[in-house]
Amino acid sequence: MGAKYKTAPEDIVPIGQKMAFGSGHLANQLFPAALGVFMVVLVMSLNMNPVLAGILGALPRFLDALTDPIMGFISDNTRSKWGRRKPYILIGSVITGVAFMIMWQLYPDNSQTYNFFYFLIVSIFFYIGYTIFATPLIGLGYEMTPDYNERTRLMAVSQWMGQIAWMIAPWFWVIIYDPDIFASAPEGARTLSIWVGALCMILGILPAVFNKEMIVPDKEKMANLSMKELAHNTKEFVTGIKRTLKNKPFVKLCGATFLVFNGFQTVAQFAMFIIVYYLFNGDKVASGAWPAWFGTVSAMATAVIVIPIVTKLSEKYGKKNAFIIATLISIIGYGLKWWGFNPDNPWLMFMPIPFLSFLYSVKYFEKNNAQVL
Numbered sequence: 001m002g003a004k005y006k007t008a009p010e011d012i013v014p015i016g017q018k019m020a021f022g023s024g025h026l027a028n029q030l031f032p033a034a035l036g037v038f039m040v041v042l043v044m045s046l047n048m049n050p051v052l053a054g055i056l057g058a059l060p061r062f063l064d065a066l067t068d069p070i071m072g073f074i075s076d077n078t079r080s081k082w083g084r085r086k087p088y089i090l091i092g093s094v095i096t097g098v099a100f101m102i103m104w105q106l107y108p109d110n111s112q113t114y115n116f117f118y119f120l121i122v123s124i125f126f127y128i129g130y131t132i133f134a135t136p137l138i139g140l141g142y143e144m145t146p147d148y149n150e151r152t153r154l155m156a157v158s159q160w161m162g163q164i165a166w167m168i169a170p171w172f173w174v175i176i177y178d179p180d181i182f183a184s185a186p187e188g189a190r191t192l193s194i195w196v197g198a199l200c201m202i203l204g205i206l207p208a209v210f211n212k213e214m215i216v217p218d219k220e221k222m223a224n225l226s227m228k229e230l231a232h233n234t235k236e237f238v239t240g241i242k243r244t245l246k247n248k249p250f251v252k253l254c255g256a257t258f259l260v261f262n263g264f265q266t267v268a269q270f271a272m273f274i275i276v277y278y279l280f281n282g283d284k285v286a287s288g289a290w291p292a293w294f295g296t297v298s299a300m301a302t303a304v305i306v307i308p309i310v311t312k313l314s315e316k317y318g319k320k321n322a323f324i325i326a327t328l329i330s331i332i333g334y335g336l337k338w339w340g341f342n343p344d345n346p347w348l349m350f351m352p353i354p355f356l357s358f359l360y361s362v363k364y365f366e367k368n369n370a371q372v373l
Contacts, residue, residue, distance in 0.1 A: 007147045008147065011145050011146055011147035012145070012147075013144050013145050013150060013153075016210065017210065017211055017212065018154055018157045019157070019161075020209070020210035020211050021140070021141060021154065021157070021207050021211055022157050022158045022160070022161030023203045023206040023207065024089065024093075024137050024140075024203065024204055024206060024207035025137070025158040025159065026161045026164055026165055026203050027200040027203035028133070028134050028162060028204070029162035029163070029164075029165035029166065030168070030169065030196070030200050030203070031096060031100065031130060031200055033165045033169035034165075034169050034172060034193075034200075036269060037169050037170065037172045037176075037272075038172065038176075038189055038192075038193065039053065039056075040173065040272060040273075041176065041185050041186060041188075041189045042056070042106075042115075042119070044185065044284070045108070045184065045185035045186055045189075046106060046108055047112070048112055048115065049112065055120075056116065056119055056123065060120075060127040063124060063127055063128070064127045064131060067128060067131045071088070071131045071132060071135040072135050074088075075135060075136040075139055084136070085137070085140040085213060086207070086208040086209075086211070087208070088136040089136050089137050089204065089207055090208035091133075092129050092130065092131070092134070092136070093129075093133045093200070093201050093203075093204025093205050093208070094129075094201055094205075095125065095128070096126060096129035096133050096197075096204070097197040097200050098129075098197065098201070099122055099123075100126055100193055100196065100200065101193050101194045101198070103119060103122040103123055103193070104189045104190055104193035105190050105193075106118065106119065107186060108186055133204055137204075137207060140213065141154060141158065143213045144211065144212065152311060152314055152315060153311070156308075156311040160303050163299045163300075163302050163303035163307070164299070164303070165299075166295060166296075166298065166299030167295075167296045167299040167300055168296075169295065170291060170294070170299075171289075171292045171296070172192060172196070173291055174288075174292050175188060176188035176189055177284060256323070260359065271291070271295070272291045272295075274341060275290050275294060275341075275346075275349065278341065278343065279341065279343050279346050279349070280343075280346075281343075290346060294349055294350070294353075297350055297353055298353050298357060301354050302357040305354060306326075310322055310326055310358070313325060313326075326359070327358070327359065329355055329358040330355060330357075330359035332355045333352040333353070333355025333356035333358070333359070334352070335352075336351055336355060337352050337356075339351070340352045
């Protein structure tokens, strides 16, 4: 797509529609961002075995991996007067928000076994709701405009708004552990989870209310979702997966996303522990707001620097080349981490951030479309 290309007026998504769609992505990002911060409470304040805490983080994700394609199939083939996506976005946001509130009603007086199974069971409902909400939300973005560049701009707005979640979430750590606000961290988690769940629920509902599905498929080509056709649908679903796996560009994109982005996410989860236990020798009071500032500055760098740059690179050089450039720049950031995390000078932790933030663009490409490769 060259710079001379001009989007047709009827293919332009109004700013209000972009903001509503972005609000959904703010909720979509705030759920996992908040969850990452709240999970620290399990180990640091509820004294849960780190191995069990790791299992709580991993097991529901396996379920999530199985339900995502199933939810995609159901949403793709839904026929309703409200559209294929919006009913699920509405229902899913409510389930996820309520489950998040219930999930963190944990008490130190309970046994470790009780807290483990309580959290595991509720988190399964949380991830099911999250799948019902998030999968159709991503699909909705592809159907709001048929224009390639306008879709890029739509995704850029949604990703920029989604980054607000990562600016806000690190400060949950400060609020939860502030003795002037809450008597204990578990109490802080119990109370704050209600506010976070309610906020995400409201934000998640907005796309279902205000967005429009502009691209509607031929209903004759859609599968029948009735129980009577369950066996046929299951076979068609499996056939669809096999057909998708034969699409080499899509498989390459999924592989790159899985390896690069999930590697980034895995390492990022340790940032708070590294700051508290390595830079400040485990002193939560001394570490203060440093973990929050690290997370907020990282998110701001992505929103203010990376997303605008990557969007321009995508439009000028194509998404594949922009993807490669962004990945190479992020490697520089990981190299700088060796000097950045220095107990003698905590300020150096911010040095790698502008470079590291380019790796977040991997998620941007994945959500844009498979034309990257």
